[in-house]
Amino acid sequence: MIDLRNISYQYENGEEVLNNFNLALKPGDKIGLVGPNGSGKTTLFKIIMGLLTPKQGEVIIFDQKREKEEDFVEVRERVGFLFQDSDDLLFCPTVEEDLAFGPLNLGKSKEEAKRIVNETLDIIGMKGFEKKVSHRLSGGQKRMIAFGAVLAMQPEVLLLDEPFSGLDEEAVEKMVDILNNTDKSYLVVSHNEDLIDKVTNKLYYMNE
């Protein structure tokens, strides 16, 4: 589904983070990315989503080479990316609107969007949060709603950047449960090695 070949990336200041990096995600793969800070994990996700362009290498997603901005429109519709900071992802006044934002962009009708909102809240165990004000939620609640906002787009692949950060024990269990029961493939970055072991079936180690 995702095939990265010989990817190298350099920051504007010349610092190199990825050097000839290869990664393949196949259906059913649940891959954990482990590595120190600054080893380019988030950069990698941004390259997959087309937010950053690698200096060299090939990005092949859903069997197509992706190079230009237009190529990534389809990728963004089929791949869900959970940002590290929930406040970046949740920008609508209410939870309901945040969850509906993606589905409406995909051309779903209002009724369908509302149905998806309800289903998603059910999945993440946050029923009754529809009308809550997004920015007033606690860090953990925001994390869960941000995850919901990604799920609401019904993506085929998930890219999860520190999904467990700020979650309490109960929410962590819920998240682990959701991830273990989904048939979607995903890449997950986390510094919590115990949790990453629980939700993945492959590990990639990244060096600085």
Added chain:
Amino acid sequence: MIDLNQGFAQGSSWVHQLDPRVKIMTIFLLAVILAVGESIIMLLQALAFTTYLVLAAKLELKKVLKRLVVVNFFILGIWVFVPATYPGDALMQVGPLSISTAGVIYATKITLRSNAIMLGIIALLSTSTVSSLMQAMRWLYVPEKIVYLFFFVYRYVHVIWKEFNRLYDSMLMRGFKAETNLHCYKSYAYLIGMLLVRSYERSTRVYEAMLCRGFRGEFHNLDDLSFSNQDLKIFSGILVFISWIIILERGVFLI
């Protein structure tokens, strides 16, 4: 002043249920008339009207007063300076200063004006959710860019405020004291500079997150606006009142 927590937006009074388009048009008309109006009788009636709206919306009066205090704090400044410096017949003499009648009238008008407009905004705008106001603005052909600017300012003022507090707290934790010296000014400049940089970076990330969720330059709404019979009745009533205060204003103006 936008209610960051949307605290006032929750309620079921008729003011809350009023179509946001009617609310925006009303507050716009009122603000224009009050801003140019000179008649004290007209200003008093408008103040009574907006006070009535606040009461009808059944808002928590303590919170409303708190907001009024902020506005009136600035007006206090006007009361200190204007009556003493405004040219005109002296009303009384306080030491070397002569308080002019015209100055007192002028300050009174400003007080009435600002409070009436403020109460109107609290009663009408903060009783609607931000998304319904956005929809109403778009329906009224307010330029899209202004609507989105309004929307994002609303959403991120809070985040930037928190960021400011975090940075400032960490300065205090490291022994920073506000003094009159170069080091202090420099630190404040860094703080503001950092805030700008962070806000810019955040805006980039928010936009990226929107792109990742299929955003292509167009916002879709979840709820539709509906103009009910009751809205029509209330709007007619409001228009009658607005015509009345215009007549009041013009009448006094002509004499």
